[in-house]
Amino acid sequence: MSLQGSLTQKIEIKLYFREIKSASGFIKTVYLTDEEAKAKEEENKKKLAAGEKVEAKDEVLCLTTYWKQLNWAENNEITEKSTYFNQEAGYQDVSIYKYRDLRIKRCLIGWDLKDDNGRDIPFSEDAVDSLPPKAIVSLVGKYDDLTNVSDDDKKK
Numbered sequence: 595m596s597l598q599g600s601l602t603q604k605i606e607i608k609l610y611f612r613e614i615k616s617a618s619g620f621i622k623t624v625y626l627t628d629e630e631a632k633a634k635e636e637e638n639k640k641k642l643a644a645g646e647k648v649e650a651k652d653e654v655l656c657l658t659t660y661w662k663q664l665n666w667a668e669n670n671e672i673t674e675k676s677t678y679f680n681q682e683a684g685y686q687d688v689s690i691y692k693y694r695d696l697r698i699k700r701c702l703i704g705w706d707l708k709d710d711n712g713r714d715i716p717f718s719e720d721a722v723d724s725l726p727p728k729a730i731v732s733l734v735g736k737y738d739d740l741t742n743v744s745d746d747d748k749k750k
Contacts, residue, residue, distance in 0.1 A: 605661040607736045614651045625732045660704040661737050672696040
């Protein structure tokens with residue numbers, strides 16, 4: 595694979611979660627690591643095999659997202675758009691919030707998100723803005739883990 599070929603790869607990231615209804619009826623979302631999701635799914639399979647019912651609170655749900663890596667021009671554009679002049683300090687600074695938002699909206703390119711009636715929610719920047727912050731932070735963490743080179747990767 596060439597350097598340019600790596601930029602055209604679509605990166606699939608799954609976000610596992612459970613929805614738990616509180617006593618007051620409020621639905622809380624609990625985000626799971628891949629390992630936690632796998633363990634919970636195995637536990638649910640065992641329950642089903644034993645003829646037990648898996649309660650809704652124990653069901654593992656999944657949002658599949660698709661991402662891309664930035665090229666040099668895109669990275670520069672995002673950095674430029676998130677740069678501002680800090681009047682107090684007297685120098686150019688980068689808004690980490692603006693940088694993060696622009697990066698997410700440029701790298702996240704699709705998903706299989708559905709509404710409560712099972713209909714597809716079209717991917718858009720507005721739809722990204724409507725997601726819970728914890729979901730976005732979890733997804734970005736997974737994206738960064740997949741795209742950053744670790745010390746173990748360097749040894750391969």
